[in-house]
Structures are given as C-alpha cells and as structure tokens.
C-alpha cells in the first residue's frame with residue numbers, strides 16, 4: 802500500500818527538479834516501512850540499514866520537507882517529534898497509560914477535503930485519535 806505514496810513522492814520530486822540522492826531515498830523508504838508515529842532515531846536507524854552513509858541531518862531535513870509538502874504528518878508527543886506518511890488515510894487508537902499506538906483504518910469523519918464549512922472555512926484534512934486503554938492495560942487495571 803505504502804509503495805504508492807513513495808513512488809508518487811519520487812515522481813513529484815523529480816518533476817520539481819529535486820535531487821533524488823541515495824540518503825533521501827533511504828529516508829523515504831525507511832519512513833514508509835516504520836509504520837505509525839516513528840521518532841527520528843527509529844527512521845535514522847532503518848535508513849542507515851538501507852543506505853549506511855545516511856546522515857542524521859538529512860533525516861531531519863527530509864522529514865521536514867515531507868511535512869511541508871503535505872506527504873507526511875508530524876506530531877509532538879511529550880516533546881518528541883513523531884512522523885509518518887499521510888497516505889493511506891487512517892487514524893490511531895492511543896493507549897493513555899502505556900502509549901501504545903494502533904492503526905485504525907476506519908474513518909468516521911464525513912467531511913471531505915475541499916468542503917467549506919461554517920460560512921467559508923475550507924477543509925484541507927483532519928486529525929483524529931481515539932484515546933483509551935489497550936487490552937494489556939485494561940487487564941492490569943482490574
């Protein structure tokens with residue numbers, strides 16, 4: 802699924818004349834593989850496995866570039882920046898006790914991108930997370 806967005810990004814970068822360096826491609830491939838809400842160190846570790854000469858600065862810059870261009874999303878989570886690709890669209894189930902994050906593919910928000918609400922507010926997207934207790938934490942609580 803995620804290889805679609807990766808090739809779309811590479812195509813867009815090529816069209817804009819961005820240099821598709823090996824470290825940049827490694828960061829992109831790493832981000833596509835790490836899944837939900839990866840911190841920079843996790844992306845860095847995997848990117849280096851894919852291309853050992855990938856530098857940490859390139860990881861930061863590429864992630865921020867992806868966020869600016871709308872390909873990726875960034876969350877601040879207790880002072881830690883977390884990233885993931887924005888497509889395919891999905892949401893998260895977040896355990897408030899242990900921080901476990903699960904992917905939730907159902908989207909309950911009926912308002913589409915490009916819709917205008919409340920007298921002219923143009924909707925470009927949405928964020929949603931469901932908070933609660935994961936199965937393990939539910940068992941501990943009893």
Ligand SMILES: [Zn+2]
Pocket residue numbers: 836837838885891892893904
């Ligand atoms: Zn996710």
Ligand SMILES: [Zn+2]
Pocket residue numbers: 896897898899900901934935936937938939
């Ligand atoms: Zn939990």
Ligand SMILES: [Zn+2]
Pocket residue numbers: 890891892907908909910927929
């Ligand atoms: Zn949604």
